[in-house]
Amino acid sequence: MPNAYYTCNLLPLELVVRAGYSPRWLGEHLQDPGATARRDALSIHPMTCPYVTSLVAAADALFDGGPGEDVLLVPGGCDAMRRMGDLLAATYPGRVFVLPLGRSSQEGVVRTLASDLAGLERWLEQKAASRRLAKLPDFTGREPPARLGVESGPAPGSGRSQGAGVEGGPTSRLQVDARARAEIEAQTGTTKQTPRVDYPSPPRPGGVFVVAGPLTDDSLLRLIGQLGAWVSGLESCTSPDRWRPLAAAGAAREAIPDPPPGAGAAPAADAATAPPHDYHAALAREILAAGMCPRRSTVERRDYLVRRLEASRPSSIIYARQSFCDPGAYDALLVAQLAEERGLPYLEIEVGFPFEASGPLRTRVEAFLEAQLLDDDLLDDLLDLDGLEPGGLPDDLDEEV
Amino acid sequence: VPGVADVTGDSLSASLIRTAFLTATRWKAMQTRTARAYLQLHALAASLDMFKTGAVVPWVSYLFPTEILSSYGITPMIPEIGSATITGSDLRDQVEAASARMPLARDVCSYHRTALAAVENGMLPVPTMCLGTTPLCLGKECLLEMLATRHNVPFREIRVPLPPDTGEAPPEIIADVAEQIRVLHDDIGRWTGRKSNLKKAVELSNRASKAWGAIMAARLAGELEMDGRKTFALVFLGQLLWGTEAGADDFERLLTEKGRRDLLAPVLPEGRKLKRLLWLHTVPHHDRELFDLIQKRDAVVIFEEMGQMHLDTIDPDDPFPGLARRLTDHALWGTSARRARLNVTLAKQLKVDGAVHFNHWGCRHGLGSVPVVRSAFMEAGIPFLAIDGDALARGGPNQEKSLQQMESFLELL
Numbered sequence: 001m002p003n004a005y006y007t008c009n010l011l012p013l014e015l016v017v018r019a020g021y022s023p024r025w026l027g028e029h030l031q032d033p034g035a036t037a038r039r040d041a042l043s044i045h046p047m048t049c050p051y052v053t054s055l056v057a058a059a060d061a062l063f064d065g066g067p068g069e070d071v072l073l074v075p076g077g078c079d080a081m082r083r084m085g086d087l088l089a090a091t092y093p094g095r096v097f098v099l100p101l102g103r104s105s106q107e108g109v110v111r112t113l114a115s116d117l118a119g120l121e122r123w124l125e126q127k128a129a130s131r132r133l134a135k136l137p138d139f140t141g142r143e144p145p146a147r148l149g150v151e152s153g154p155a156p157g158s159g160r161s162q163g164a165g166v167e168g169g170p171t172s173r174l175q176v177d178a179r180a181r182a183e184i185e186a187q188t189g190t191t192k193q194t195p196r197v198d199y200p201s202p203p204r205p206g207g208v209f210v211v212a213g214p215l216t217d218d219s220l221l222r223l224i225g226q227l228g229a230w231v232s233g234l235e236s237c238t239s240p241d242r243w244r245p246l247a248a249a250g251a252a253r254e255a256i257p258d259p260p261p262g263a264g265a266a267p268a269a270d271a272a273t274a275p276p277h278d279y280h281a282a283l284a285r286e287i288l289a290a291g292m293c294p295r296r297s298t299v300e301r302r303d304y305l306v307r308r309l310e311a312s313r314p315s316s317i318i319y320a321r322q323s324f325c326d327p328g329a330y331d332a333l334l335v336a337q338l339a340e341e342r343g344l345p346y347l348e349i350e351v352g353f354p355f356e357a358s359g360p361l362r363t364r365v366e367a368f369l370e371a372q373l374l375d376d377d378l379l380d381d382l383l384d385l386d387g388l389e390p391g392g393l394p395d396d397l398d399e400e401v
Numbered sequence: 402v403p404g405v406a407d408v409t410g411d412s413l414s415a416s417l418i419r420t421a422f423l424t425a426t427r428w429k430a431m432q433t434r435t436a437r438a439y440l441q442l443h444a445l446a447a448s449l450d451m452f453k454t455g456a457v458v459p460w461v462s463y464l465f466p467t468e469i470l471s472s473y474g475i476t477p478m479i480p481e482i483g484s485a486t487i488t489g490s491d492l493r494d495q496v497e498a499a500s501a502r503m504p505l506a507r508d509v510c511s512y513h514r515t516a517l518a519a520v521e522n523g524m525l526p527v528p529t530m531c532l533g534t535t536p537l538c539l540g541k542e543c544l545l546e547m548l549a550t551r552h553n554v555p556f557r558e559i560r561v562p563l564p565p566d567t568g569e570a571p572p573e574i575i576a577d578v579a580e581q582i583r584v585l586h587d588d589i590g591r592w593t594g595r596k597s598n599l600k601k602a603v604e605l606s607n608r609a610s611k612a613w614g615a616i617m618a619a620r621l622a623g624e625l626e627m628d629g630r631k632t633f634a635l636v637f638l639g640q641l642l643w644g645t646e647a648g649a650d651d652f653e654r655l656l657t658e659k660g661r662r663d664l665l666a667p668v669l670p671e672g673r674k675l676k677r678l679l680w681l682h683t684v685p686h687h688d689r690e691l692f693d694l695i696q697k698r699d700a701v702v703i704f705e706e707m708g709q710m711h712l713d714t715i716d717p718d719d720p721f722p723g724l725a726r727r728l729t730d731h732a733l734w735g736t737s738a739r740r741a742r743l744n745v746t747l748a749k750q751l752k753v754d755g756a757v758h759f760n761h762w763g764c765r766h767g768l769g770s771v772p773v774v775r776s777a778f779m780e781a782g783i784p785f786l787a788i789d790g791d792a793l794a795r796g797g798p799n800q801e802k803s804l805q806q807m808e809s810f811l812e813l814l
Contacts, residue, residue, distance in 0.1 A: 042772065043772065044769070044772060045760065045768040045769070045771060047508065047760075047762070047763065047765075047768055048765070048768065048769065078539050078765070079538050079539050079540070079765035079766040079769060080765045080769055082766070082769070083737060083765065083766060083768075083769025083770055084769070086736045086737035086738060086769070086770065086773055087737065087769070087772050087773055089736070089738070090737065090738050090741075090773045090776070098736075100562070100563060102560065103539075103542065103558065104558075108560060108577065108581070109560065112560070112562055295539060297546060297558075298543070298546040298547050298549075298550045298556075299546070299550060299556075302550065321506065323506075323508055324508045324763075324765075326509055326510075326538075326539055326540040326543060326763075326765055327539065327543060328506075329505055329506035329508070329509045329543075330505070330509075330540075330543035330544065330547055332504075332505075332506065333504060333505055333547065334547065336504055348504075
């Protein structure tokens with residue numbers, strides 16, 4: 001089964017699996033930074049975030065000389081990610097699909113995303129159909145046809161159900177869903193092909209609330225634990241608070257009716273404008289509701305963060321921001337303001353991708369947490385004083401607390 | 402000497418200083434009688450009004466269809482223009498200091514960072530509303546909405562889907578964007594309590610577009626050679642005046658030789674030919690050295706990518722689809738491949754000797770498209786140079802490096 005690499009977990013994986021692709025999060029295929037780069041490796045401007053920089057290198061290494069059937073799906077929520085998709089699409093024509101993501105959940109944004117999701121599905125199905133055609137036995141004795149270009153249109157009758165057959169042959173919707181689910185479950189269980197980070201220990205109130213971009217692992221959370229504090233919550237696109245609801249929603253989508261026959265068979269040229277089926281609209285709504293990332297509308301993001309902070313009741317906030325990330329930069333201002341409004345200590349650290357919890361970064365986090373522990377100790381001392389005096393703290397000390 | 406810092410408010414002194422500023426600029430315009438000088442005068446006059454107490458100040462994105470504002474007699478506050486102006490004024494040191502104090506990351510676009518520092522420190526007027534467009538970048542949408550939230554004013558965003566790589570945006574997309582502009586136009590009237598005269602604003606905008614379109618067509622046809630650095634500044638400031646009587650008059654001044662004489666490309670003695678450059682993206686506003694070097698090496702920026710706007714007129718009786726099309730099909734919107742294709746076509750049409758891309762500090766959409774644009778130029782056999790810099794900077798290590806790069810590039814040409 002060919003691979004469909006993707007860059008953001010808002011991508012509905014069952015669309016990918018139904019089209020006969022194995023979904024792989026590109027973040028799991030990063031290049032060794034110490035490895036020698038190819039002479040003709042793609043290069044991007046150094047003023048690009050580490051996430052996009054690493055993913056471009058990863059995709060370039062995978063696609064250069066790799067299986068020609070593999071594709072890359074790029075949900076483009078920010079300018080850098082969109083341009084990454086552009087670069088790879090120009091370098092590897094016909095193998096990259098950029099899915100624009102809006103900033104809000106307004107009806108117009110839902111409509112546009114639904115249409116783009118329908119376009120993505122058609123694109124994948126056309127590629128799957130081309131692959132099947134290329135593998136048909138040739139009774140004339142000639143060589144099998146070369147891979148068909150996506151511009152040539154879909155294979156006759158390649159609706160969603162037919163297109164879902166992995167290696168040819170119509171497959172029922174239920175069979176496909178079962179296969180999709182099994183595939184996703186298998187990945188999350190052992191092969192870890194989705195961007196998932198989990199809490200090393202259950203989050204609890206009174207700890208550090210971490211806001212971050214995509215993370216490869218839980219090392220930042222573990223670092224906080226190693227330094228004597230604990231985590232109240234993680235807000236990141238790779239956090240369990242994101243991927244768990246997404247996984248649950250994927251399972252619940254089975255209840256949504258199938259699109260009418262041929263809904264997935266419109267010509268590629270119409271992908272941007274064809275009226276999307278309810279299925280895609282529902283998917284779009286779900287993605288936009290779940291994807292409350294820093295790229296989102298400030299008002300929606302603020303409300304969302306307020307809810308998360310209220311639910312996790314932290315004692316401090318750490319923002320792990322990737323350098324050269326525009327949405328992250330403005331989001332960090334917003335989070336700093338939320339911290340100030342709540343009187344919570346706030347630390348912004350600049351991190352790379354993959355995250356490395358060592359060196360100066362560790363020192364900064366350590367100093368920040370130590371300062372809080374010191375504050376807590378002082379508070380304890382005051383409370384001890386409080387215990388000595390039946391009437392409570394003297395007025396002046398009470399004010400200081 | 403009074404500066405921009407002294408023009409804020411309704412005091413007699415502020416009013417007198419505003420008048421003094423305008424008088425000096427008006428005198429200069431009357432002396433030269435060029436489109437450029439008059440446009441500077443009118444842009445300054447319109448902008449100074451925004452410093453008066455109670456003024457309606459819409460902070461808008463650079464590509465915002467400003468005609469829907471001028472239809473209400475409102476001047477837009479465009480962060481990029483505000484930042485370029487402030488950093489070119491006596492407030493430069495103050496705004497730089499304010500910017501350095503700000504907790505916003507330093508790696509974001511300097512136009513937006515400076516604009517935020519300026520408004521938060523009383524150097525630019527606070528917004529009455531913030532109006533964005535998805536083109537051209539996400540950063541300014543983040544800035545505008547954050548400002549709207551901080552100042553508790555309305556924020557609206559005109560969502561513009563990416564155009565196809567070839568051909569025009571489909572009619573349904575145009576209709577959707579047009580409807581968003583229409584609704585927003587009505588909202589502005591409701592928020593401000595003013596009455597719109599959109600038809601007149603569009604007619605005035607059309608006068609300007611017709612003139613600018615004719616100039617650009619003549620430049621593309623090789624009938625008119627203008628200095629792209631100077632025309633960039635004209636279009637940049639002109640964004641404040643589309644849909645106004647002054648804007649229409651100023652752009653029409655370009656149609657006369659006298660009116661455009663300070664924008665023309667230099668002519669070399671003894672019939673020697675200039676090296677012709679196509680300039681992509683924005684320009685360093687305050688660094689003269691780069692362009693002095695270009696001139697010294699007998700080269701000229703013959704055309705600027707950013708000047709390609711408002712080239713066609715729109716229907717005054719049904720303006721929204723025309724305003725929408727300007728956004729959907731803008732030369733800098735869309736994929737990197739689209740941008741590359743359009744610019745290579747432009748370069749071939751203009752028969753340029755080379756193309757220069759200015760990598761503005763923190764501009765992800767501009768920087769991100771460079772690899773694809775560079776490959777397209779290389780494939781077409783057109784020399785291409787990308788130089789790093791900050792459009793608002795003066796001097797510094799980036800400038801030295803870009804000067805060296807430019808010198809080598811010009812030698813190569």
